[in-house]
Amino acid sequence: LLGSSTSRTGSADRAAPARPTGLSEHGRDTAAVLAGLDALRRDDHDYADGTVFNSICSAPLPVARQVFAQALDTNMGDNRIFPSLRRAETEVTALLGDLLGFPDAGGVATSGGTEANLLAVLAALRRDGRRARTGRPARIVLPESAHFSFDKILAMLGVEPVYAPLTPDLRVRVETLRSLVTEDTALVVATAGTSEAGAVDDVPAIAEHTRALGVPLHVDAATGGFLVPFARDLGHPLPPVGLDVPGVTSVTLDPHKYGGAPIPAGQLLVRDAADLDRLRVASHYRGTHDHHGLLGTRPGAAVLATWAALHTLGRAGYRTLVASVFERRELLLGLLRGAGFAVAPAPDLTVVTVRHPAPGQLVDALERRGFIASVARRYGLLRLVVHWHQSEEQLRALVAALTDADRE
Numbered sequence: 524l525l526g527s528s529t530s531r532t533g534s535a536d537r538a539a540p541a542r543p544t545g546l547s548e549h550g551r552d553t554a555a556v557l558a559g560l561d562a563l564r565r566d567d568h569d570y571a572d573g574t575v576f577n578s579i580c581s582a583p584l585p586v587a588r589q590v591f592a593q594a595l596d597t598n599m600g601d602n603r604i605f606p607s608l609r610r611a612e613t614e615v616t617a618l619l620g621d622l623l624g625f626p627d628a629g630g631v632a633t634s635g636g637t638e639a640n641l642l643a644v645l646a647a648l649r650r651d652g653r654r655a656r657t658g659r660p661a662r663i664v665l666p667e668s669a670h671f672s673f674d675k676i677l678a679m680l681g682v683e684p685v686y687a688p689l690t691p692d693l694r695v696r697v698e699t700l701r702s703l704v705t706e707d708t709a710l711v712v713a714t715a716g717t718s719e720a721g722a723v724d725d726v727p728a729i730a731e732h733t734r735a736l737g738v739p740l741h742v743d744a745a746t747g748g749f750l751v752p753f754a755r756d757l758g759h760p761l762p763p764v765g766l767d768v769p770g771v772t773s774v775t776l777d778p779h780k781y782g783g784a785p786i787p788a789g790q791l792l793v794r795d796a797a798d799l800d801r802l803r804v805a806s807h808y809r810g811t812h813d814h815h816g817l818l819g820t821r822p823g824a825a826v827l828a829t830w831a832a833l834h835t836l837g838r839a840g841y842r843t844l845v846a847s848v849f850e851r852r853e854l855l856l857g858l859l860r861g862a863g864f865a866v867a868p869a870p871d872l873t874v875v876t877v878r879h880p881a882p883g884q885l886v887d888a889l890e891r892r893g894f895i896a897s898v899a900r901r902y903g904l905l906r907l908v909v910h911w912h913q914s915e916e917q918l919r920a921l922v923a924a925l926t927d928a929d930r931e
């Protein structure tokens with residue numbers, strides 16, 4: 524099941540980029556431009572080359588790549604020129620709604636998880652009549668593990684965050700979170716697959732409480748949206764995280780992570796169509812449509828490629844891919860433990876964290892050996908991301924390099 528490919532070594536050139544001398548008067552021929560581009564990209568890694576162990580993104584499916592390339596000129600900001608895009612967005616929304624347990628979901632195709640999270644927060648603020656009456660800043664309760672997209676969003680929207688602490692498993696501490704939520708809370712956020720550790724919050728336990736108080740609950744499933752449903756089918760002990768959980772009002776998911784679609788495909792799903800109305804902005808041209816997202820001109824290629832990925836794989840295709848990623852994870856865990864590394868905690872999804880006295884130095888030493896790993900800075904843990912671009916041989920090479928780097 525695990526393919527093989529060679530591993531490359533040599534770390535990226537960290538020298539400052541050369542300063543361009545300005546736009547030349549006359550253009551260059553295509554061959555010269557492409558040669559220049561090769562030089563520009565000389566230090567880029569390739570997901571397939573066995574060096575990338577820090578990325579939740581991967582190469583898209585071949586069909587998604589093909590569709591994206593063919594649809595580069597399509598613009599979701601104008602569905603009179605491209606009526607297919609509204610149909611594709613509606614269909615993708617229904618397919619992803621079905622995946623997350625609610626085929627009647629409304630939704631917006633976004634540019635990645637950041638925009639989807641932003642729209643969820645904005646919809647909640649507009650839903651929050653109480654705040655409008657009191658004039659106080661809106662309060663949002665979110666886990667300390669929330670993705671840094673929320674740092675941007677809360678700053679942009681002037682929202683006051685209330686952070687709930689984590690358990691040793693790096694999931695949000697449900698009892699404490701529940702105690703922080705009041706009827707004045709504009710929104711609660713839970714994460715289904717934190718970017719740093721892949722931890723999946725106990726969404727049903729949180730939702731029970733928010734629902735009783737009438738507070739909306741957004742699940743950031745950018746990382747885990749395509750993993751959790753299939754992992755559950757495969758018998759992994761994970762809670763449901765989607766709109767099948769009563770009380771969950773919106774979900775973010777990122778088809779460009781484990782969905783086989785290209786960057787920047789992203790998606791917001793909402794239970795209640797009224798949330799889409801809260802986001803609606805009318806464009807200024809007669810005959811053109813309303814906008815629900817942040818972007819005006821937006822790439823139709825991403826939604827068409829997502830449509831193609833979903834229809835190509837079907838449930839069985841995703842289940843097989845997810846099984847293969849979990850198989851790689853088990854291999855990596857065994858190799859790490861065998862080499863004496865302290866895995867901490869047992870991972871929910873595909874991010875493996877390792878306790879180490881100097882994770883930063885270890886990552887630097889690994890990079891000198893050509894491998895990209897990362898440090899989950901807030902936890903002080905070495906972070907390794909498992910993805911389907913890695914072969915068994917490459918995972919073995921990683922752990923051999925880690926062992927070697929650790930001796931430095």
Ligand code: 0PR
Nearest residue numbers: 578579580635636637670672717718743745746
């Ligand atoms: N929420 C969660 C839980 C995420 O993991 C991410 C992305 C986002 C929101 C934001 O989504 P967009 O990046 O699509 O706007 N998390 C990745 C991460 O932090 C982003 C990433 C992916 C970074 C690949 C580097 C990389 O190589 O890991």
